[in-house]
Amino acid sequence: MSLKKTFKRRHTLVFQLTLWYVVFFAVSSLAAFSIFYLLVNSLSRSYADADLLTEYNEFQDLMRSSDMQTVKSEILLEAQAEGVDKFFIMLFRPSGQILAYTDLSSWQNLQIDWDMVKKISDKELFQTVKIAGHPGSTRVIYGKVGEDIVMIGSSGRVNELFLANVRKALVIILLIFTSFAGFTGLFLAGRAVAGINEVSRAAREISGNALTRRVIVKGGGLEITNLASTFNNMLDRINLLINGMREMTDNIAHDLKSPITRIRGMAEMALTGQDADSNQQCQAADIIEECDRILDMINTMLLISEAESGAMILNRESVDIAEIVRDGCDLFMPIAEEKNINLTCSAAGNCLVEGDRSLLQRLTANLLDNALKYSAENGKVEISIRQTKKQVKIIFCDTGPGIAEDDIKEIFNRFYRADRSRTKPGSGLGLSLALAIAKAHGGTITTANNPGRGATFIVTLAGNRKQDDQGVNHDQT
Numbered sequence: 001m002s003l004k005k006t007f008k009r010r011h012t013l014v015f016q017l018t019l020w021y022v023v024f025f026a027v028s029s030l031a032a033f034s035i036f037y038l039l040v041n042s043l044s045r046s047y048a049d050a051d052l053l054t055e056y057n058e059f060q061d062l063m064r065s066s067d068m069q070t071v072k073s074e075i076l077l078e079a080q081a082e083g084v085d086k087f088f089i090m091l092f093r094p095s096g097q098i099l100a101y102t103d104l105s106s107w108q109n110l111q112i113d114w115d116m117v118k119k120i121s122d123k124e125l126f127q128t129v130k131i132a133g134h135p136g137s138t139r140v141i142y143g144k145v146g147e148d149i150v151m152i153g154s155s156g157r158v159n160e161l162f163l164a165n166v167r168k169a170l171v172i173i174l175l176i177f178t179s180f181a182g183f184t185g186l187f188l189a190g191r192a193v194a195g196i197n198e199v200s201r202a203a204r205e206i207s208g209n210a211l212t213r214r215v216i217v218k219g220g221g222l223e224i225t226n227l228a229s230t231f232n233n234m235l236d237r238i239n240l241l242i243n244g245m246r247e248m249t250d251n252i253a254h255d256l257k258s259p260i261t262r263i264r265g266m267a268e269m270a271l272t273g274q275d276a277d278s279n280q281q282c283q284a285a286d287i288i289e290e291c292d293r294i295l296d297m298i299n300t301m302l303l304i305s306e307a308e309s310g311a312m313i314l315n316r317e318s319v320d321i322a323e324i325v326r327d328g329c330d331l332f333m334p335i336a337e338e339k340n341i342n343l344t345c346s347a348a349g350n351c352l353v354e355g356d357r358s359l360l361q362r363l364t365a366n367l368l369d370n371a372l373k374y375s376a377e378n379g380k381v382e383i384s385i386r387q388t389k390k391q392v393k394i395i396f397c398d399t400g401p402g403i404a405e406d407d408i409k410e411i412f413n414r415f416y417r418a419d420r421s422r423t424k425p426g427s428g429l430g431l432s433l434a435l436a437i438a439k440a441h442g443g444t445i446t447t448a449n450n451p452g453r454g455a456t457f458i459v460t461l462a463g464n465r466k467q468d469d470q471g472v473n474h475d476q477t
C-alpha cells in the first residue's frame with residue numbers, strides 16, 4: 001500500500017485498532033526484552049566477579065604455601081593458560097613497590113587506583129575500569145594478602161561481545177514480532193469491524209432508496225448482531241411510518257377528488273349559465289383551471305403511488321419508443337419554437353420495447369417538458385435513442401442551468417423543486433412519475449450532473465427481444 005493511501009486510511013477504525021495493537025505489542029515486548037537483557041547482564045557480571053574471587057582465594061592459598069619465586073612462576077603460567085590479554089595479576093606493597101606480576105604487555109597503561117587501595121579493609125573490592133589501549137572494559141578485584149595487596153584483572157571483552165549479540169538478536173526478534181503483530185492486528189481488526197462495514201453498507205444502500213434492504217451479519221460478535229438487529233428494527237419502523245404516511249396522503253388525495261370535482265362542476269355551470277355576468281364567468285374559468293390543476297396533481301400522486309406499490313396494471317404491448325419520441329417532439333415543437341429553442345430528435349427507424357404506450361408517452365412528455373421548460377431562450381434540446389442488444393436508452397439533453405449537486409439526490413422525490421426552479425410553473429411531481437413509470441417497466445432514470453452546461457436525463461428500458469428477429473441494427477455502445 002502506498003504512503004498516500006495509508007495516510008488517507010489513518011482515520012479508519014481498522015487502521016487505528018491495528019496501530020494500537022502494534023504499539024501495545026511493541027511496548028510490552030520491549031519491556032519484557034529489556035528485563036531479560038538486564039537479567040542476563042547482571043548474571044554475567046556476577047559470574048565474572050565469582051571467577052575473580054576464586055582467583056583471589058587461590059592466590060592467597062598460593063602465597064601461604066609457597067615462596068615468592070614459586071608464586072611468580074605460578075602466576076606467569078596461569079596468565080599464559082588464561083591468555084595474557086585476558087587476565088593479569090599484580091602484587092604490590094602499600095608503599096607502591098611491585099613484588100610480582102604477570103605479562104602486562106596487553107595492559108600497558110594499567111594504573112593502580114590508590115583510592116581503592118585506601119578503602120580496602122578485610123573485604124576485597126571490585127571495580128570496572130577502561131584501560132587505554134586495551135579493548136573493552138576490565139573488571140578488577142583488589143584484595144589484601146597479608147600486608148601486601150593483590151590486584152587481579154579480567155577482560156570484559158568476551159562478555160561485552162556476548163551482550164552485544166544478545167542485544168542484536170533481541171532487536172531482530174522484536175522487529176519480527178512487531179511486523180507479525182501488525183498483520184495479526186490487521187486481520188483481527190478487519191474481522192471485528194466486518195459487521196460494522198456490513199451495517200454501514202446497508203445504510204448507504206438504504207439512503208439510496210433501498211428501504212426494503214436489511215442487514216445480515218454472519219458472525220462478528222454479540223455487539224454487532226445487536227447493532228444489526230436494532231438497525232433492522234429501526235428500518236421496519238421507518239418503513240411502517242412511511243407506508244402509513246403514504247396511505248394517509250393517498251386517502252386524503254382520494255377523498256379530495258370528489259369535492260373538487262363537484263366545485264369544478266359548479267364553476268362550469270356558472271360559466272355556461274345565463275345569469276353570470278362576464279366578471280363572474282372569468283372567475284368561474286379561473287376556478288375551473290385551478291380545480292383542473294389540483295385534480296391533475298391528485299391523479300398524478302395516485303398514479304405514482306399505484307406504480308410504486310406495484311398495484312399499477314400495465315397494458316403491455318410492443319411499443320415503438322422511437323415513434324413515441326418523434327410524436328412527442330412534434331407535439332412540443334410549437335413550445336420550442338416559441339422560445340426559439342432548437343429541438344432535435346435523433347430517433348429514426350423502429351425501436352421496440354414491451355410496455356404501456358400511454359404511460360411511456362407520459363414519461364417522454366414529462367422529460368421533454370422539463371427540458372424545454374428549464375432551457376433558456378435560444379437554447380438547444382436534443383433527444384436521441386441508443387439501442388443495445390438488451391437495453392434501450394432515451395437520452396434527453398438540454399442547455400438549461402443543469403442540476404446542482406445538492407439537488408441531484410432529491411429531484412426524484414415527490415413535490416421536490418429546486419429553489420431556482422420555483423419561478424417556473426410545475427408541481428414537483430413530473431420526475432417522480434417518470435421514475436415510477438420507468439421502474440414499473442423494469443427500467444430506471446439516471447441524471448448527469450453538469451451544472452452550467454445543461455442537464456442530461458437517461459431513461460433505460462429493457463429492449464424487446466422480437467426486434468432481434470426483425471433484423472434491426474444494434475448500437476454496441
Ligand code: ADP
Pocket residue numbers: 370371374398400401402403411412416417418419421425426427428429430431432455
Ligand atoms: P417540476 O414540476 O418542478 O418540473 P419535476 O418533478 O419535473 O417537477 O422536476 C423536479 C425538479 O427537478 C424541478 O423543480 C427542477 O428543479 C429539476 N429539474 C427537472 N428537470 C430539469 C432540467 N431539465 N434542468 C434543470 N432542472 C431540472
